[in-house]
Amino acid sequence: MFLAFDYYVTESSGHNSEYNWWFRKRPDLIEKYCTHGTGWNPGEYAYIVKHYARRARTWKREVQKWLDDTKPLPIERGHEYAASIANAYVGGDPFEFNGNVRNTGIITNLPADACVEVPVVANRRGFNPIHVGALPPQCAALNTITIAVEEMAVEAALTGDPKLVYQALCYDPLTAAVLSLREIKKMVAEMLRKNQDYLPQFKSIKI
Numbered sequence: 001m002f003l004a005f006d007y008y009v010t011e012s013s014g015h016n017s018e019y020n021w022w023f024r025k026r027p028d029l030i031e032k033y034c035t036h037g038t039g040w041n042p043g044e045y046a047y048i049v050k051h052y053a054r055r056a057r058t059w060k061r062e063v064q065k066w067l068d069d070t071k072p073l074p075i076e077r078g079h080e081y082a083a084s085i086a087n088a089y090v091g092g093d094p095f096e097f098n099g100n101v102r103n104t105g106i107i108t109n110l111p112a113d114a115c116v117e118v119p120v121v122a123n124r125r126g127f128n129p130i131h132v133g134a135l136p137p138q139c140a141a142l143n144t145i146t147i148a149v150e151e152m153a154v155e156a157a158l159t160g161d162p163k164l165v166y167q168a169l170c171y172d173p174l175t176a177a178v179l180s181l182r183e184i185k186k187m188v189a190e191m192l193r194k195n196q197d198y199l200p201q202f203k204s205i206k207i
Contacts, residue, residue: 099120149169160202162204189207
């Protein structure tokens with residue numbers, strides 16, 4: 001992707017391949033680009049579901065093991081942002097990080113109010129996003145499609161519109177790379193039917 005679009009991709013290879021068309025549509029591409037990467041979602045079917053199922057069997061034992069350990073807990077600040085943000089907000093040193101905020105004109109060629117990850121300065125005035133301007137068009141295109149899919153999915157969840165779920169998935173890059181429109185429609189109907197008890201806002205699941 002760096003060679004194609006001229007900008008470095010910060011996400012891990014396995015994870016990044018979930019968000020576009022190019023790598024997970026054939027077994028040979030999955031083997032080449034996903035399987036031997038970071039180990040995060042390496043192209044195995046239902047990988048994350050299996051991971052959660054394993055954790056469901058072991059998490060209680062893991063927590064008890066931590067509680068039974070008599071060694072003092074380390075209190076040094078780690079690499080996560082929370083402690084530094086809290087410290088900055090109560091008057092400590094300002095802290096700059098890449099954070100997720102509403103797009104209030106920060107990235108000028110992405111939709112307004114979309115969630116964008118941009119440089120942010122945390123201080124006693126709160127979160128202060130830094131203006132970015134326009135993304136290169138080849139990068140903006142990739143982001144815009146993802147944002148459109150997410151906005152349609154959110155609207156579908158709020159309104160209970162099953163057709164909008166289908167239309168969102170028609171534009172989802174990974175789904176569209178693998179399935180035809182008719183196959184996507186069948187998949188959405190099956191998913192809505194399977195999860196009907198958990199989605200009461202969908203009075204009908206007919207697409």
